[in-house]
Amino acid sequence: MAPAVVVVGAGVIGAAVTYHLARRGARVHCVDRADRPAAGTTEAGFATATAYRRFPKAYFELNQAGIAEHAALAGDSAPWWHRTGTVAWTDDESFAGYLAQLAEWGCPVERYAADGTSVVFPASGPVAFLPSEGWIDAVAFTRHLLDRAVAHGATLALNAEVTSVSGGVGLADGRRIEADVVVNAGGSAADEIGALAGARPFLGPPRRSLIAHLLVDGDPLSCILRAPEVSIRPDGPGRVVLRSDRVDRGLPPRSGTPDPEFVKDLLDRAARVVPSLGTATVRKASVVDARCARDELPSVGSLSAVPGYYEAVASAGVTLAPLFGKALAARIVDGEPDALVDVFTPDRFEAAETS
Known part of the structure; x- marks a missing residue:
């Protein structure tokens, strides 16, 4: 049976993860405490698809792959993608x-x-x-991804604050959503969500x-x-x-x-x-x-110390969202690795603290 997944966060990364999971047949629920999708940094940021000044090389290559995923998703006529260079x-x-x-x-x-x-x-x-670079209408892109996810069977709950993470999520209004996997795409609130799951804090300063x-x-x-x-x-x-x-x-x-x-x-x-x-x-x-991880790089993938818990957080979220969505869906549904994305595993912080 396809896994049941809760994605916490309806910004651009959460929307991309929700879309790709739904396309692969997962039973996916996206929840966000805001009253609309893309209400946080996604809506307010500079919103370009770029690899300019991205270091080290592995991070540059990750962003280049993100740009390529944008182009592949957009095709010739998507209104959110503007390949201006x-x-x-x-x-x-x-x-x-x-x-x-x-x-x-x-x-x-x-x-x-x-x-x-x-x-x-x-x-x-x-x-x-x-x-190859361009700018993104990030709000329109996020809404498109969520609309397509819902068309594939996903659900979206707004004004839904997560209060517990264990075998799914509990919400402030008393509802509970059971799930095999929880994906933390909470952006600047990712440490709050992670703490509910028993994960260690990993974000750097704002x-x-x-x-x-x-x-x-x-x-x-x-x-x-x-x-x-x-x-x-x-x-x-x-x-x-x-x-x-x-x-x-x-x-x-x-x-x-x-x-x-x-x-x-x-x-x-x-x-x-x-x-x-x-x-x-x-x-x-x-x-x-x-906010991003304290080493200023993305944190994306599973955390071995917390079974069934994944993170998908990056400061370059607009550039990386379609790549993260595709890679995490492949990993969660079919167990497929991704050589570019797996470099930025959340487990690297655990290894650093124990070395």
Whole structure:
């Protein structure tokens, strides 16, 4: 008989796991304490499918495989997948060496012709184009996956807070869902879910990022930009999204509504790269808390110390979700390994603590 599985979390990773399990015939239930799918980091994040600056090599290869899974799922016409490519440059002299490393690792890299654009590029140094990358409408993608999962027989319960994990899950409203397997796709709440199952905490501290959504005249961008001061991506007609590592480093330790001076700093940095953004209107700005494992890599797979318990947590969740969903479903339903994904087993934390 096909296994019964509860997936805790209806963000993009939980949705992908639910979809692939349902496709393989598992009896799968997805639960989330929010009132809608993708209500957390999935909805608020920068949402690109990228392997840019992903280290070590095994993690880079994982993200490359995630991009390929997006393309395979989307086909030619999926409305959530926008393969625009990424244009990147830095003020770091080592950038040429990094591009050579990408090429050595099998990543398509092209020299970008910067003439005739509305972007201010550096006077010297390489400008690279990574053609396989793109941006994702993460909310639409998550909803599509869950809709397809339900069509394959899965169930989705929202406003459903998990209060116990043992042989399934108990919910705050008194309901219980029996299951052979529980998959923890709880994102920033993954340690809370894991503790209910008797798993050890594994998340690192929050990584805060200011994300600004702008309304603009026309469509000033045709691709994702990774500049030294700011990252900018299209977000559909008349919209762009911004973030900046340099701004994020100065953020105070709280999420939610950002202080105006940080928003202004982010906008000023963006306008130095794309001058037309100087007249843009801020539609929404928020500070997002993203968390991943304490070694800053994904935690995906079973935890040997807790039978029937799996984790699927990563800071690059939008990129990796379709790959994680496919790999975990193959493992749970048919016992199939995945050489790329299995490197990031949750058991590595147990081994580190006992060595």
